[in-house]
Amino acid sequence: MAGVYSVAQVNAYIKRMFNEDFVLNNISVSGEISNCKYHSSGHIYFTLKDEESVLLAVMFAGNARKLKFRLEEGMKVILKGKINVYERDGRYQIYVEDVALEGQGDLHKKFEQLKKDLEEMGMFDKIYKKPIPKYATKIGVVTASTGAAIQDIINITRRRNPYVKLYLYSAIVQGSEAAQSIVSGINCLDDMGLDVIIVGRGGGSIEDLWGFNEEIVARAIFNCNTPIISAVGHEVDFTIADFVSDMRAPTPSAAAELAVFEYDAFLERIASYEQSFKRLLVDKYEKKRMYLNTLTERLHYRSPKDRIQKKRQDADKIFDKIYQKLVIKVKNSRMRLSVDAEKLNGLSPLNKLSKGFGYISDETGKQVNSVENVKEGDRLQVYVSDGKMEVTVNNAVRKERFE
Secondary structure, eight states, rough: TTOOOOOOHHHHHHHEEEEEEETTEEEEEEEEEEEEEEEETSSSSEEEESSOEEEEEEHHHHHHHTTTTOOOOOOEEEEEEEEEEETTTEEEEEEEEEEETOHHHHHHHHHHHHHHHHHHHHOOOOOGGGOOOOOOOOEEEOTTTTTTHHHHHHHHHHHHHHHHHHEEEEESSSSSSEEEEHHHHHHHHHHHSSEEEEEEOOOTTTTTTGEEEEEEHHHHHHHHHOEEEEEETTTOOOOOOHHSSSESSSSSHHHHHHHHHHHHHHHHHHHHHHHHHHHHHHHHHHHHHHHHHHHHHHHHHHHHHHHHHHHHHHHHHHHHHHHHHHHHHHHHHHHHHHHHHHHHHHHHHHHHHTTTTEEEETEEEEETSSSGOOOTTTTEEEETTTTEEEEOSSOOOOOHHHO
């Protein structure tokens, strides 16, 4: 039938109309939150209502993560976003991009102005930040005595280190008297000589947390001699106290984790240090022992006694060599003497005489060994083995003629 449309076509047409509407694409709507549901996906689904009507609303996870507070039933807010049609269900709803608590505009302006003024004074500068002690044993807490914050701090402290002492100053943390009460708590605990002070409370709206945005609180934190950890609200909440404190914790529980060292881990660390120390001591001892042995060897090598003994050994070796050479030399000399004696004996006139030979000399004692040296009538002396004879030459004949 002509002019009949499907449901999907109708919803798509209406969606295009919404998309083309300038006002609906950038609109702010005030009302009260109802039926608020945080989905596991991170999206937030709720209804915005007033005395006469309701408006469905959804805030997707990307924008929801930017919220600095949690949406709750009955909360009066101003939503900023665009209105469009959810085609599947055929209903329109506001797609929320930002949420502001109704009546908070002036507080936000005041917050930003104070933050700017204190920052210009240098109260947020890192050079004024005091280090948080690593092993704090006395911790002060400025918060309400009946709130969840102190219970979280107590529970975490007992779990991490039961030997740490907590000193609570029960302060008013919400309302017109909160700022002065917080200042009194900081000053009181600062005079007690504690290791660190935690200043904070649980989450809430900007009005609930405003006591921590007052200038007198900021100056009390800045002038405090004891290191201060601020722990105000939830992780997304920021206050002036966070900027001026020495360290910011996202929650009171996180502040306790930062301030209280874990006793069991501390004991393990000490045991590890002890083992490392022993190992280093043993290594150093071994190195020193080896070095001492080296020095002992050097001293032994350079010792006069050792050198004298070595020289004595060298002298003994030299003596043995000389003795052996002398023995050999004596032996050789004896052999040569024996040979020379034999030679001399062979040349000795006495040896010749003992064998029947004689020695003839003239009257002057000159040896006569040729007939040419004598003539008839010469007197000669003849030596034999057992004596001497004197003879007169009667005839001297040469050998040829004699034969």
